[in-house]
Amino acid sequence: MDKFWGYINPDGTVGTRNHLLILSSTIYSNGLAERVARSVYGAIPIIHPLGRAQTKSDIRFTFKTLVGTAKNPNIGGVVILDHFIEEGNTAEEIAEEVSKTGKPVEIINIRDSGGTLESTTKAIRAAMEIARKITLRRREEVPISKLLFGLNCGTSDTTSGLSSNPALGHCSDLIIAKGGRSILAELTELMGAEDWLASRAVNQGVADKIWKTIADFEQRILDTGEDIRGTNPTGDNIEGGLTTIEEKSLGAAKKSGTAPMQGVVDWAETPPNTPGVYLMATPGHGAESITGIAAGGSQLLVFSTGGGHTISHPIMPTIKVTGNPFSAGYMRDTMDLDVSDILEADLTIEEAGEMILKEVIEVASGKITKSEFLLEHNTGFAIHRIGMST
Amino acid sequence: MPKKTNFVVNEKDSVTTILQEGLEKGAKLEIKVGENSEFIELTDEVRYGHKIAIKQIKKGEKILKYGLTIGIANKDINVGEHVHIQNVESIRGRGDLAKGR
Numbered sequence: 405m406d407k408f409w410g411y412i413n414p415d416g417t418v419g420t421r422n423h424l425l426i427l428s429s430t431i432y433s434n435g436l437a438e439r440v441a442r443s444v445y446g447a448i449p450i451i452h453p454l455g456r457a458q459t460k461s462d463i464r465f466t467f468k469t470l471v472g473t474a475k476n477p478n479i480g481g482v483v484i485l486d487h488f489i490e491e492g493n494t495a496e497e498i499a500e501e502v503s504k505t506g507k508p509v510e511i512i513n514i515r516d517s518g519g520t521l522e523s524t525t526k527a528i529r530a531a532m533e534i535a536r537k538i539t540l541r542r543r544e545e546v547p548i549s550k551l552l553f554g555l556n557c558g559t560s561d562t563t564s565g566l567s568s569n570p571a572l573g574h575c576s577d578l579i580i581a582k583g584g585r586s587i588l589a590e591l592t593e594l595m596g597a598e599d600w601l602a603s604r605a606v607n608q609g610v611a612d613k614i615w616k617t618i619a620d621f622e623q624r625i626l627d628t629g630e631d632i633r634g635t636n637p638t639g640d641n642i643e644g645g646l647t648t649i650e651e652k653s654l655g656a657a658k659k660s661g662t663a664p665m666q667g668v669v670d671w672a673e674t675p676p677n678t679p680g681v682y683l684m685a686t687p688g689h690g691a692e693s694i695t696g697i698a699a700g701g702s703q704l705l706v707f708s709t710g711g712g713h714t715i716s717h718p719i720m721p722t723i724k725v726t727g728n729p730f731s732a733g734y735m736r737d738t739m740d741l742d743v744s745d746i747l748e749a750d751l752t753i754e755e756a757g758e759m760i761l762k763e764v765i766e767v768a769s770g771k772i773t774k775s776e777f778l779l780e781h782n783t784g785f786a787i788h789r790i791g792m793s794t
Numbered sequence: 795m796p797k798k799t800n801f802v803v804n805e806k807d808s809v810t811t812i813l814q815e816g817l818e819k820g821a822k823l824e825i826k827v828g829e830n831s832e833f834i835e836l837t838d839e840v841r842y843g844h845k846i847a848i849k850q851i852k853k854g855e856k857i858l859k860y861g862l863t864i865g866i867a868n869k870d871i872n873v874g875e876h877v878h879i880q881n882v883e884s885i886r887g888r889g890d891l892a893k894g895r
Contacts, residue, residue: 645843
């Protein structure tokens with residue numbers, strides 16, 4: 405299990421998918437993006453409520469996210485839609501960055517096209533040309549070292565820290581041992597696990613950066629006047645049996661396995677090529693976290709969920725794993741993998757980690773997730789923002 | 795295969811997590827750690843998701859779960875005793891996060 409079948413891109417990255425992306429650069433082209441995507445074969449729309457009347461720092465966030473998403477190795481070609489001209493996030497600016505990857509990119513502006521229906525026609529025609537090009541592409545066998553994959557958890561319960569998170573950590577260790585990389589995120593969930601993460605850092609610089617990144621995020625929360633740590637662990641957590649913040653956070657951090665912490669990256673920043681775990685600065689909000697990870701170039705994500713989450717990123721296959729037998733039952737249409745035998749029977753954490761690895765390789769090679777089959781394109785894309793609207 | 799009564803995540807751990815509701819004081823639980831197994835008597839009534847000690851833990855000693863430190867015992871804890879906020883303190887007191895670094 406050290407290879408998968410992927411699409412080799414002009415820039416040397418490898419996609420686990422070859423998507424035609426219909427990218428809305430502002431909320432005001434969402435309608436066009438949805439109409440185009442549902443009218444044509446195999447297109448995925450990305451829509452969002454931002455890109456207009458944002459503070460400068462937030463418009464940069466939106467821009468970085470849209471560019472990173474379109475540059476993601478899983479994208480074969482892109483049609484970018486725009487309406488107004490919002491400096492710092494225009495379709496032209498996005499296209500300029502994305503075209504550096506060598507993939508086909510087209511821009512359609514609603515006003516410049518002469519209105520809604522004219523832009524629909526133009527966008528569909530542009531999408532058709534791109535689809536005819538990229539559907540010629542074929543999967544090739546590549547080493548697993550080409551994999552950059554995301555780790556995330558949500559709707560966590562007692563089973564998460566005991567079973568699905570440590571099993572995912574073992575899978576991450578196996579992939580990194582073969583030369584791959586993984587991204588740990590969700591800073592809010594790591595308060596209390598800094599010591600352990602920093603002790604795995606490859607050098608003191610990375611250790612310091614781990615402490616600083618988590619502390620800075622906490623400061624941002626404090627600056628709002630809210631102190632989320634005052635209630636962490638929450639009353640519900642304590643009632644459920646969790647005693648301290650470190651117990652809660654270490655349970656979440658265990659999904660990063662034991663491999664070296666190789667570095668810290670910003671939201672939507674692509675980690676360097678050295679194998680290992682990278683910490684990405686994202687909030688605990690599941691959809692925001694995985695949006696940052698996908699915009700950083702991750703080709704696949706494993707989402708560990710005790711309670712049975714429905715989250716799925718539009719262009720980054722999102723494998724959902726549960727260690728809770730009840731969730732494996734009643735959420736069976738969105739759970740891709742059930743590792744509840746860790747707590748129910750004699751499945752070891754290592755064996756469960758190998759099960760996750762097998763699923764990762766199969767999905768990376770083209771097997772679709774349950775959410776992909778159900779066309780759940782809009783349960784896992786949310787752009788983080790810092791400030792207010794202007 | 796019967797459902798487990800409890801689960802030890804890592805061989806180094808000093809606690810196990812209870813996986814059954816309604817276990818009463820005096821119940822004998824099989825504790826499996828790797829290939830080894832032993833029986834421990836519950837000295838408290840402990841609910842699903844809560845922890846009991848599987849080793850004698852002295853006051854001031856670390857409590858280990860996932861093979862990692864989740865807190866410090868603020869009194870001696872006997873084998874089979876409920877391990878929770880009444881006998882464990884977080885080492886991550888408020889504000890020490892950025893300081894001391």
